[in-house]
Amino acid sequence: MSDATGAVAPGRPAGDDGDDVTVETAKRERAIAAAAGTLAAPHTYTVASRGWEDLPDAVEDDLMVINMGPQHPSTHGVLRMVLTLDGETVVDNKPVIGYLHTGIEKNLEFRPWVHGVTFVTRMDYLSPLFNELGYCLAVEKLLGITDDVPERASAIRVILTELNRVSSHLVWLATGGMELGSTTAMIYGFRERETVLDMFEFVTGLRMNHAFIRPGGIAQDLPEGFAGRVTTAIAELNDRIDEFEDLLTGNPVWVERNKGVAILTAEQCLDLGVTGPVLRSTGIAHDLRKAAPYCGIDQYDFDVVVTDTADAFGRYLVRINEMRQSLRIVSQAVARLPGGPVMVADKKVAWPAQLALGPDGIGNSPEYISKIMGQSMEALIHHFKLVTQGFAVPEGQVYCAVESPRGELGYHVTSNGTNKPYRVKVRDPSFIHIGALADLTAGLLLPDVIAGVASLDPVMGGVDR
Amino acid sequence: MAASGSGNPNMSSGEAAKLRSRTVPERQLGEQLRAVRDRLVAEFDGLEVVGFRGELTLVCEPSQVPDILRLCRDDPALSCELLADLSGVHWPGGQREVVAAETTGWPRYDRGDEAGHIELDYMLRSLRHNHVFRIRTVLPDDEPRIASVTGIYRSAEIMEREVYDFFGVDFTGHPDLRRILMPDEWEGHPHRKDYPLGGVEVQYKGATIPPPDQRSY
Numbered sequence: 247m248s249d250a251t252g253a254v255a256p257g258r259p260a261g262d263d264g265d266d267v268t269v270e271t272a273k274r275e276r277a278i279a280a281a282a283g284t285l286a287a288p289h290t291y292t293v294a295s296r297g298w299e300d301l302p303d304a305v306e307d308d309l310m311v312i313n314m315g316p317q318h319p320s321t322h323g324v325l326r327m328v329l330t331l332d333g334e335t336v337v338d339n340k341p342v343i344g345y346l347h348t349g350i351e352k353n354l355e356f357r358p359w360v361h362g363v364t365f366v367t368r369m370d371y372l373s374p375l376f377n378e379l380g381y382c383l384a385v386e387k388l389l390g391i392t393d394d395v396p397e398r399a400s401a402i403r404v405i406l407t408e409l410n411r412v413s414s415h416l417v418w419l420a421t422g423g424m425e426l427g428s429t430t431a432m433i434y435g436f437r438e439r440e441t442v443l444d445m446f447e448f449v450t451g452l453r454m455n456h457a458f459i460r461p462g463g464i465a466q467d468l469p470e471g472f473a474g475r476v477t478t479a480i481a482e483l484n485d486r487i488d489e490f491e492d493l494l495t496g497n498p499v500w501v502e503r504n505k506g507v508a509i510l511t512a513e514q515c516l517d518l519g520v521t522g523p524v525l526r527s528t529g530i531a532h533d534l535r536k537a538a539p540y541c542g543i544d545q546y547d548f549d550v551v552v553t554d555t556a557d558a559f560g561r562y563l564v565r566i567n568e569m570r571q572s573l574r575i576v577s578q579a580v581a582r583l584p585g586g587p588v589m590v591a592d593k594k595v596a597w598p599a600q601l602a603l604g605p606d607g608i609g610n611s612p613e614y615i616s617k618i619m620g621q622s623m624e625a626l627i628h629h630f631k632l633v634t635q636g637f638a639v640p641e642g643q644v645y646c647a648v649e650s651p652r653g654e655l656g657y658h659v660t661s662n663g664t665n666k667p668y669r670v671k672v673r674d675p676s677f678i679h680i681g682a683l684a685d686l687t688a689g690l691l692l693p694d695v696i697a698g699v700a701s702l703d704p705v706m707g708g709v710d711r
Numbered sequence: 712m713a714a715s716g717s718g719n720p721n722m723s724s725g726e727a728a729k730l731r732s733r734t735v736p737e738r739q740l741g742e743q744l745r746a747v748r749d750r751l752v753a754e755f756d757g758l759e760v761v762g763f764r765g766e767l768t769l770v771c772e773p774s775q776v777p778d779i780l781r782l783c784r785d786d787p788a789l790s791c792e793l794l795a796d797l798s799g800v801h802w803p804g805g806q807r808e809v810v811a812a813e814t815t816g817w818p819r820y821d822r823g824d825e826a827g828h829i830e831l832d833y834m835l836r837s838l839r840h841n842h843v844f845r846i847r848t849v850l851p852d853d854e855p856r857i858a859s860v861t862g863i864y865r866s867a868e869i870m871e872r873e874v875y876d877f878f879g880v881d882f883t884g885h886p887d888l889r890r891i892l893m894p895d896e897w898e899g900h901p902h903r904k905d906y907p908l909g910g911v912e913v914q915y916k917g918a919t920i921p922p923p924d925q926r927s928y
Binding site (some may be wrong): 349351388517521654680681 | 763764766768792793794795796798799800801832834836838841843845864865866868869870873890891892893894901902923
């Protein structure tokens, strides 16, 4: 694998090249195997930097510990797995994470509440809108304004997040397909994702990291012509999803690589905290959109997709059909989109900027500028205070969870009554799923590990935060 | 929370009472959560019930946590199949300024003469009954220690490693308690409020931008 090439030094003291974890793991595994009487020879060979050819033949009968990642094209980002192999069969898998840790949770504690949105949107970069939504729902719950959020804002939130689910699953299909050698799936997946990202760019101005959902509502209303464009996009995407199914569902190679691979039973899933499509592939119809509906998503007609195969192929079917269900929700929400404002009426919370499109691009509207600069000193003071200081949020702690494309995305938000969060703790589904990797890959052949990790769909930006 | 005889030597009962008064009890819990509350309060002594924004929190002694979680998992009326999450919050002790309405600069978090403590929140979710609630316990912030619940929910393995990494809580009985997000050789636990923040050195005439909590702007 990628960084496990190198010289053999039998009995050489380990760990002078920063690979202590690997070596320690090897020792521990060896000790376990020795205790169980399954280890033939008591030798430890450390391959540190080059020279696999010098590795004695005796190693063939031994367990081998190799690093897969963090720089490996098939590990879905900077995931490093320390694999203990018996031949080509995985005996143990110890994931090592943290390569992408940027301290987002800590950063949030030093910015006003509204600024938090721009941070959380960068966590799980494939589902930025779900992160924004989870955070904003938590802040609104702390403020006690959950019921004051206008219906139109809630409906737009549903439209955007469900479109985001489609784009996220498309990336899963693209990267997962590429990892299994199906470059067609990769090209198609990324191409279709562009359709969704174009919609996001049309609405929010950005393809990702939108910071569009804000505490109290959304940043701006939908642009003119949105309904028409999104309806066209939905029709197009539905066709393309059928195309994916034609391409892959009956494809012998795809079936061979995925069917019966990386099985995680319902009991294991629950014990390990696994949620989302992986849990639904075991036949458990748990979906927070039904169990704990948010933003009025329960008023739309949709099904929770389940299969009972509990393998990588089942997860593929669940995700493919979930995309169809998400498009169903979007078309219903667009059809009965209510009118009205998109931000709470409370001017102590709502961002004061009134944006308008001028000759030099989007900016504060001339009417609004002339009002705060020329007519109302109080409006200017209010604008200044809200923009520089933000609003204070009552003391307390809440937990808000949304059904992200990967499972339960929860926000523990603690306030101590000031204008900045005291602590924001994110329950990222990808992070919890990393804890299930050892179970998922136990007993698999090495190439199936790739299929297994792909079917779990971890996003390292969310894992490491 | 700390009553006499608990594993929390740093906190007198008076201080513990002060902590309790922080969150205002609320009567508007859903029917299902009231049933959960009644079931657990009947089973365990000294549980304290906190309701906030319709969420149920039960505050218990650190020593009670494994027993409560085991009952929550096994009892058919509670049936919590998922340990949804484990979260920590650090409240430092010491008598310092309380400035809640600070506008410019950075907020101060100190609340008078409390003993420093770490709150642990175990979120439990039942798929069968569709409820979610929180078991909270409070540990002193010097040498925080609590029994691991990895034997009850294996998902706790990765969650407890994160709390250990960020807060230094020692989960006794955890099979592999190592740092998870920070580098192995890192010193200190970054989500504790007494963890020093870094400033920024700038090249201009040796000036330094102070850390956020020491800035005057």
